Amino acid sequence: xxxxxxxxxxxxxxxxxxxxxxxxxxxxxxxxxxxxxxxxxxxxxxxxxxxxxxxxxxxxxxxxxxxxxxxxxxxxxxxxxxxxxxxxxxxxxxxxxxxxxxxxxxxxxxxxxxxxxxxxxxxxxxxxxxxxxxxxxxxxxxxxxxxxxxxxxxxxxxxxxxxxxxxxxxxxxxxxxxxxxxxxxxxxxxxxxxxxxxxxxxxxxxxxxxxxxxxxxxxxxxxxxxxxxxxxxxxxxxxxxxxxxxxxxxxxxxxxxxxxxxxxxxxxxxxxxxxxxxxxxxxxxxxxxxxxxxxxxxxxxxxxxxxxxxxxxxxxxxxxxxxxxxxxxxxxxxxxxxxxxxxxxxxxxxxxxxxxxxxxxxxxxxxxxxxxxxxxxx
Amino acid sequence: xxxxxxxxxxxxxxxxxxxxxxxxxxxxxxxxxxxxxxxxxxxxxxxxxxxxxxxxxxxxxxxxxxxxxxxxxxxxxxxxxxxxxxxxxxxxxxxxxxxxxxxxxxxxxxxxxxxxxxxxxxxxxxxxxxxxxxxxxxxxxxxxxxxxxxxxxxxxxxxxxxxxxxxxxxxxxxxxxxxxxxxxxxxxxxxxxxxxxxxxxxxxxxxxxxxxxxxxxxxxxxxxxxxxxxxxxxxxxxxxxxxxxxxxxxxxxxxxxxxxxxxxxxxxxxxxxxxxxxxxxxxxxxxxxxxxxxxxxxxxxxxxxxxxxxxxxxxxxxxxxxxxxxxxxxxxxxxxxxxxxxxxxxxxxxxxxxxxxxxxxxxxxxxxxxxxxxxxxx
Numbered sequence: 001x002x003x004x005x006x007x008x009x010x011x012x013x014x015x016x017x018x019x020x021x022x023x024x025x026x027x028x029x030x031x032x033x034x035x036x037x038x039x040x041x042x043x044x045x046x047x048x049x050x051x052x053x054x055x056x057x058x059x060x061x062x063x064x065x066x067x068x069x070x071x072x073x074x075x076x077x078x079x080x081x082x083x084x085x086x087x088x089x090x091x092x093x094x095x096x097x098x099x100x101x102x103x104x105x106x107x108x109x110x111x112x113x114x115x116x117x118x119x120x121x122x123x124x125x126x127x128x129x130x131x132x133x134x135x136x137x138x139x140x141x142x143x144x145x146x147x148x149x150x151x152x153x154x155x156x157x158x159x160x161x162x163x164x165x166x167x168x169x170x171x172x173x174x175x176x177x178x179x180x181x182x183x184x185x186x187x188x189x190x191x192x193x194x195x196x197x198x199x200x201x202x203x204x205x206x207x208x209x210x211x212x213x214x215x216x217x218x219x220x221x222x223x224x225x226x227x228x229x230x231x232x233x234x235x236x237x238x239x240x241x242x243x244x245x246x247x248x249x250x251x252x253x254x255x256x257x258x259x260x261x262x263x264x265x266x267x268x269x270x271x272x273x274x275x276x277x278x279x280x281x282x283x284x285x286x287x288x289x290x291x292x293x294x295x296x297x298x299x300x301x302x303x304x305x306x307x308x309x310x311x312x313x314x315x316x317x318x319x320x321x322x323x324x325x326x327x328x329x330x331x332x333x334x335x336x337x338x339x340x341x342x343x344x345x346x347x348x349x350x351x352x353x354x355x356x357x358x359x360x361x362x363x364x365x366x367x368x369x370x371x372x373x374x375x376x377x378x
Numbered sequence: 379x380x381x382x383x384x385x386x387x388x389x390x391x392x393x394x395x396x397x398x399x400x401x402x403x404x405x406x407x408x409x410x411x412x413x414x415x416x417x418x419x420x421x422x423x424x425x426x427x428x429x430x431x432x433x434x435x436x437x438x439x440x441x442x443x444x445x446x447x448x449x450x451x452x453x454x455x456x457x458x459x460x461x462x463x464x465x466x467x468x469x470x471x472x473x474x475x476x477x478x479x480x481x482x483x484x485x486x487x488x489x490x491x492x493x494x495x496x497x498x499x500x501x502x503x504x505x506x507x508x509x510x511x512x513x514x515x516x517x518x519x520x521x522x523x524x525x526x527x528x529x530x531x532x533x534x535x536x537x538x539x540x541x542x543x544x545x546x547x548x549x550x551x552x553x554x555x556x557x558x559x560x561x562x563x564x565x566x567x568x569x570x571x572x573x574x575x576x577x578x579x580x581x582x583x584x585x586x587x588x589x590x591x592x593x594x595x596x597x598x599x600x601x602x603x604x605x606x607x608x609x610x611x612x613x614x615x616x617x618x619x620x621x622x623x624x625x626x627x628x629x630x631x632x633x634x635x636x637x638x639x640x641x642x643x644x645x646x647x648x649x650x651x652x653x654x655x656x657x658x659x660x661x662x663x664x665x666x667x668x669x670x671x672x673x674x675x676x677x678x679x680x681x682x683x684x685x686x687x688x689x690x691x692x693x694x695x696x697x698x699x700x701x702x703x704x705x706x707x708x709x710x711x712x713x714x715x716x717x718x719x720x721x722x723x724x725x726x727x728x729x730x731x732x733x734x735x736x737x738x739x740x741x742x743x744x745x746x747x748x749x750x751x752x753x754x755x756x
Contacts, residue, residue, distance in 0.1 A: 081658065081687065088655045104688075111655055115688035277466045277489055280459065309459065310482075310493035 001073025017046035074120030279332035379451025395424035452498030657710035
């Protein structure tokens with residue numbers, strides 16, 4: 001196997017697949033990156049067994065020669081080391097050559113590396129994903145959906161299925177739901193193309209976070225294929241595979257209140273900043289709870305009190321107020337996460353009393369819903 | 379005590395004094411910042427007992443009113459909390475008011491904080507430094523001197539005096555020396571003003587690193603005052619106090635070889651990059667040793683060999699070569715540190731055999747000298 005390649009383009013590809021490689025893996029071959037050379041180009045694969053990322057670098061791109069293939073073949077090279085070497089090479093032309101016994105020579109300018117590779121046939125095969133269950137979303141929308149939901153997954157392993165985001169495709173729409181049982185984030189998307197059948201999968205939160213780092217902010221379509229165990233996100237450059245979580249995701253529909261006794265409309269950014277300040281004192285007591293009180297039809301107060309350190313009161317103007325007066329306490333972190341997901345817009349907060357979950361929605365858009373359980377403070 | 383102040387100017391001052399505050403202190407009052415208000419302005423003081431930083435914010439600056447003093451006084455407020463609160467306040471005007479029982483109110487816009495302060499009379503007094511032993515250096519030169527020497531101090535406490543940089547003032551010059559007993563960095567500066575007497579102090583490396591972060595890159599003079607236990611660096615805005623290290627600093631003058639058997643002149647940047655690449659493999663074996671070999675009168679080779687991973691050879695052009703052929707091994711890290719201190723210039727490396735310390739100097743400037751002990755590899 002022998003090829004020469006433009007260093008900067010190889011680095012771009014490595015940058016994507018390195019996101020799947022973990023130094024903590026217990027499978028030694030997965031500390032490596034698989035490199036496959038064919039007459040069409042180079043395929044790079046990285047994996048931590050949960051996530052697998054594959055990218056393809058063609059011989060020619062935009063009329064520019066990227067790659068010269070002298071002899072096809074495959075090799076696995078230690079990922080971190082290979083990436084560091086390529087990054088630091090002195091010239092933009094890199095020659096990689098594998099001789100017998102997996103000896104791999106990497107040359108650039110007067111730099112001459114010899115690495116001992118691993119046999120590519122030992123590298124796990126990619127999951128087989130048939131194309132019958134498929135939807136397509138623009139990359140920028142997919143990133144937005146991830147940002148609006150993934151923060152709410154559980155970070156503890158006590159109920160593993162809650163560390164993922166449920167994706168449910170039904171009635172021409174996709175509903176994404178994440179909950180850690182203290183708060184819930186839900187986003188609905190109307191699909192333009194009808195999927196062939198109903199689907200219901202739970203995608204690990206960590207996979208979605210990594211996927212989000214690779215996706216561009218472009219409206220280019222991402223094809224999404226699902227099986228019972230795997231999901232594949234396919235862009236022109238990258239294949240991103242993730243295993244799915246097993247187990248029954250709880251039915252969250254009954255959590256969302258249908259009525260409300262207090263409705264407040266408020267600027268999301270002003271509320272976010274007020275809670276951010278109030279949480280400075282709340283944080284010290286470790287529970288991070290702030291109190292929200294309606295003052296009059298034009299004002300709410302966010303407050304926090306920490307006997308050893310001091311107290312804070314923040315008055316925030318509201319746009320409208322309907323229903324009963326209310327004093328309610330909740331996690332400043334959960335509220336800030338929810339407001340960030342709605343991205344500084346005007347929000348409607350609907351309460352059903354101090355001990356019931358409340359919802360936060362954008363006034364412009366019903367597609368996103370955030371729900372938070374209050375905290376009893378007396 | 380009561381004053382109102384421009385938030386952004388207060389933040390600048392806090393930013394300086396926060397550098398002295400450590401969360402690890404065992405003295406509770408030192409988790410706070412002392413605030414003293416007089417009719418002239420605000421003085422802020424932070425300290426971790428080793429380093430003390432004081433800054434003064436005047437009532438008026440460049441014809442602009444910064445501060446309105448309603449009532450003079452002093453208070454100590456929890457440093458991290460106070461800093462965070464000020465940073466997040468909603469408007470640029472901040473009112474701070476201390477009532478009886480050290481209750482401190484911080485107001486800005488509709489934000490209203492109440493903190494419990496500590497009695498300023500419990501805060502340690504600043505060291506008393508008399509003005510008789512003084513030198514003056516431009517701030518940019520002082521930063522350069524620190525950068526060229528401080529990296530070579532010892533990081534272990536086995537010989538505490540080696541964790542500092544020795545500053546010796548003698549014969550109209552300042553000589554700064556740092557060594558961890560494996561390598562040495564030395565910088566000479568000719569002083570324009572004669573100091574009143576010889577001085578010899580050891581300044582903790584950590585203090586110099588923190589000082590460097592506060593100093594600007596300007597040629598403004600910094601006045602340096604020394605006593606037997608303390609040094610004070612005085613700029614127009616900031617007083618920076620550090621304790622000195624006790625103990626006898628070793629005599630390093632006999633370490634520096636007077637003769638040499640091999641002299642190589644080489645581009646420091648090319649050598650640095652070659653060693654950086656070679657050390658990728660050397661690092662894995664934890665000792666980080668690379669080999670330097672003269673090849674011919676125009677080339678040296680940097681190489682490293684790690685039986686389990688592979689090997690690397692780097693050929694580097696040299697400008698001139700005098701004396702005997704040489705193969706020598708040394709720490710890649712020490713060599714890279716030394717070359718970075720000389721800042722990418724052409725360097726002269728003088729060797730006296732494979733087992734003797736060697737020196738690195740800029741070809742342009744004799745003021746800076748780096749010395750490294752080789753490693754025996756056979």
